[in-house]
Amino acid sequence: MLIQRLLLNDRGGMVVLGLVALIAIVVPVLNLAVPPESPLYVSNFTVGLLGKFLCFALLALSVDLIWGYAGILSLGHGAFFTLGGYGMGMYLMRQIGDRGVYGHPELMDFMVVLNWETLPWYWQGFDMFWFAMLMVLLVPGLLALVFGWLAFRSRVTGVYFAIITQALTYALMLAFFRNEMGFGGNNGLNDFKDILGFSLSADSTRAGLLIASAIMLILGYLACRYIVTSRMGRVIISIRDAESRTRFSGYQVESYKLWLFVFSAMLAAVAGALYVPQVGIINPGEFSPLNSIEMVVWVATGGRGTLFGALVGAFSVNYAKTFFTTFSPETWLFILGGLFVMVTLFMPKGLVGLAGRLLRKGDKE
């Protein structure tokens, strides 16, 4: 019954999730078990790249949930992603121990440089994995709760909401750039050694992180499906289409928006936490408003309001980004902008909508 609801009624989603599962199984095998000389060998670079894409897909999913279904355009989801990343980064920093450049048993290198004597209170507890993961969920969730409560209660919607979310992520970026914040200033957190006792430079750890990302993506997808196929999901769609009708039908629109926003922020934070050990660094640049806008472009390109479209968008746009930034870095931003315009004008339902149209046409002939 539940499987029917979550998967079987969602053919596009089944295909995309199938591909994700395939990546999670095949890529690690081809990377670890196949000798490098073999043509089937998948390089470490590709493993890292795919792991990153899986995190981006999870992030795109969180944006699609809030934008595609509730019609709330957040241009600040990068903030939640990055906060999640910092949570994981803090855990990884604490794992370094006395292996840092200055060999201090407790303090991070950047704290030693700043002549700090003791570990700040907010770094306490991050040496425990479970605590760090709890914070990865709680801190962005709480931020989204407070921010969303203020915004939705005042009935801030549409472009105004987009602008203040943009301001939120920008403000966080400026704050995290400051050395006194205690998060490593503009260098951020890096030079990680190991996670849960596994060395981050080992191939098997990287493969494990890729698998973990794929699993979280699938779980996140199913959770989103559970929400959008429930009665709550239909309430959310009706808020998008006719907010006052929903209100006069007896729904407290604000609390629906708020909880969806909080859930979406936590999903983004999980994506950030998985992203950081795979790229090996987190710095305030991730808060940059441009990143948050890019996420929206992924979802628009893939097709919003479908969930699996977000995954398609995240993969295809990021693949294009990797391709173009390798061969002609200076053109990428123009291509990104052009892509957004093209999609808005010619493919309002994104790649997924286009594929659906082509499939239907094929059926008719």
Added chain:
Amino acid sequence: MKTTEQLRETWRRDQVFDFVQPPPAFDSVVDTTHGPILYVENISVSFDGFKALNNLDLTIDEGELRCIIGPNGAGKTTMMDVITGKTKPDTGSIWFGQRIDLLKRSEHQIARGGIGRKFQKPTVFEALSVFENLELATASKKNVWYTLNNDLNGEQRDRIDEVLRQTGLTEHYHQEAGALSHGQKQWLEIGMLLVQNPRVLLVDEPVAGMTGEEVEKTAELLTSLAGRHSVIVVEHDMAFVRSIARKVTVLHQGSVLAEGSMDQVQNNPRVIEVYLGE
């Protein structure tokens, strides 16, 4: 001075303090022992100095079908906004039954508590099917967690079937609401009010843009509702009002100009003056 007045008010012997009684709740039976279900008392609303409602007084009896007419700008829609909690009035009070102060409730509470509202422009959830539209409107717990984990029960589904029959939409059950005709959307919206099991229905221009046949059907539907619900209809179409009205209230410049049967109202010289000019 003010304190003494307050003291005197508190010490009045003929009043029963609210805190002595259990707090009034929407889900309990609305106290209509004195007849009326809705009291609109002395309501004034102004927007930037323009008085949309000016000391409006209106009482609606239980089970009554009341038509409200008036020229453009008479304050009809503002009155609905105030009753449903969308607009807060500057002065006055609105009571639902004897004990529930509507001004202290928010829109969704008022809607859950039994006051349903149909908008002037038909507003349905276009991306959802007819059934899903009714499903969303159906009276049930409406908090986030409950709707995330629970579907409707059999009783609620039966109620939806009943309303589908009442509004003649049974065969459109699976259709997307956006694909319905204008008249069908109006009926669907009325149906969405009905599944809320409201005590009072506020219906804003239900027959605007309908064909003659559709108007007739709507009139039939609305008159069949009176008795079980109190129905307040705001309408411009005089022929339609004549066909359903028992009691008519004429609004003019934000207050009641005349009240009575259609004939009384139409022969009222002040009404004639307002409608026909000098």
